[in-house]
Amino acid sequence: MTGIPDVMVNGEALALAGVTPHTTALDFLRDRGLTGAKESCAEGECGACCVLVARPPADGSPGTEWTSVNACLVAAASLAGQDVVTSEGLGTPDRLHPVQREMAERGGSQCGYCTPGFVCSMAAEYYRHDRGPAASSNGTHGDNGFDLHALTGNLCRCTGYRPIRDAAYALGPPAPDDALAVRRTAPAPAPPPTRLEADGAAFVRPADLAAALDLLADHADARAVAGATDLGVEINLRGARPGLLVQIDRLEELRGLRWSDAELVIGAALSLTEIERRLAGRLPLLDELFWQFASRPIRNGATLGGNLGTGSPIGDSPPVLLALAADLVLVSTSGERRVALADYFTGYRTSVREPGELIKEVVIPLPVAGLTAFHKIAKRRFDDISSVAVGFALDVRDGVVRSARIGLGGVAATPVRAREAEATLNGRAWAQETVDEAADVLAATGTPIDDQRASARYRAAMLGQALRRLYAEELVATGSTDGSHGTGGGVA
Secondary structure (H helix, E strand, O other): OOOOOOEEEOOEEEOOOOOOOOOEHHHHHHHOOOOOOOOOOOOOOOOOOEEEEEEOOOOOOOOOEEEEEEOOOOEHHHHOOOEEEOHHHHOEOOEOOHHHHHHHHOOOOOOOOOHHHHHHHHHHHHOOOOOOOOOOOOOOEOOOOOEHHHHOOOOOOOOOOHHHHHHHHOOOOOOOOOHHHHHOOOOOOOOOOEEEEEOOEEEEEOOOHHHHHHHHHHOOOEEEEOOOOOHHHHHHHHOOOOOEEEEOOOOHHHOOEEEOOOEEEEEOOOEHHHHHHHHOOOOHHHHHHHHHOOOHHHHOOOEHHHHHHOOOOOOOHHHHHHHOOOEEEEEEOOEEEEEEHHHOEEEOOEEOOOOOOEEEEEEEEOOOOOEEEEEEEOOOOOOOOOOEEEEEEEEEEOOEEEEEEEEEEOOOOOOEEOHHHHHHHOOOEOOHHHHHHHHHHHHOOOOOOOOOOOOHHHHHHHHHHHHHHHHHHHHHHHOOOOOOOOOOOOOO
16 A cells, blocks of 8 residues: 555544555444444445545635535445544534534434434535525425425435434524634535555545546446445445546546526536535526435435446436537547437446546536426436436427427436427427327336336336426416416526
8 A cells, every 4th residue: 555644533533554455434433443333235336334524615715614424335434534524423422513412312212223324414414514494495495494304315224314404403603612613614625646556456536527537447347436326236245346446526627517598617626515515506407406306315426427438328417418409528548529318328227428538528508498397217216216207408498389398217228318299399389289299108108127126017106206396386386378377497
């Protein structure tokens, strides 16, 4: 092992000696006696492993934000040079942290297995710098501004959620001398370039994009890693052991976000939480996607580049980005090229991306159509894989559909455009008869399969109903049928 700094855990420098590139942060912490974080699902769905990491605020403001992440997914080496707080670092039995105290006093813990993870996710929201009394359109905020969406990645099987919610809603602001609150005013540590080699594999955090591209070009077994929300599952459950992990999540060249009258450009390595906070509601269709995409700890690491790079037919972002007519900028040592997302997928988990290429940016043309929506059909409302996902972007003016774009996931080997249904809508009156005809066409789109999540018949039925639901909800929202007051629009 060479060239890798310590990781600060609860204020103590812990050496990464003996760690392999595939050792998770969870195993690293537990091997050192910090057993509050636990493994249950090993795929980022239960939240028993949550810890806090000091990162720059997601909205781009200065300082530090305590961010909840799934320790079972991220590599221990990826935390080199960074600050981590576990449940043990929040408080002790003799001096409980406010979150721990409220959980105890309000009966928020029974068997206790999941409690440390809940406490860390709750502490991340407790320390959110802009938390305060606020109204919420979806009823998930308490009078203290606590957003329960912060806990959607944490599951409890015995206590029940009401006392946990009560604990969250009872929290006041941090005390002025709270060390973790004070820490927010200082810059978050910047992960330095690092290299770790062990067990015939290597982990590298390159200094810049050029160095990352050289590594990917020179090593056929290299895997680019950002949030590890997909690769971490492969490592834990499928025994994947890539020969080289190239950590790209903090490369500045992949982390831009800019917009003009013509387009919105999103860096492929920005986390979904960062995109959400920096756009601040300017593109409502993305907001609809984000709150249904996994959970807050996953969104704190997951990126658009990673979600598209896997080529999965059930990724949540492709249907939305297809509806938004997005392009991808691909980059390699040979230069950059721009491809339409509609032309990107070539088969099951395959794409036009060549070996050594990275997704650099996602480009969305502006303005966005006025009527947009994202419908996700899954067994659970939050933190679940979709059975069917549909993204809509319709330009409806003077009661006529001027253009329609519909992206689908979960009904074919790749995410697809519903071109026949779009053609049925285009140039037609935005009326029940048109919608019913297009819905029937939409229901026959793709090649849905029967599996444990849903039957092919159910998937087809949900496709058709999605368009009827969009029409019905628009009627309720506007009180008219002209579609002139859509749910979305261009970046303002």
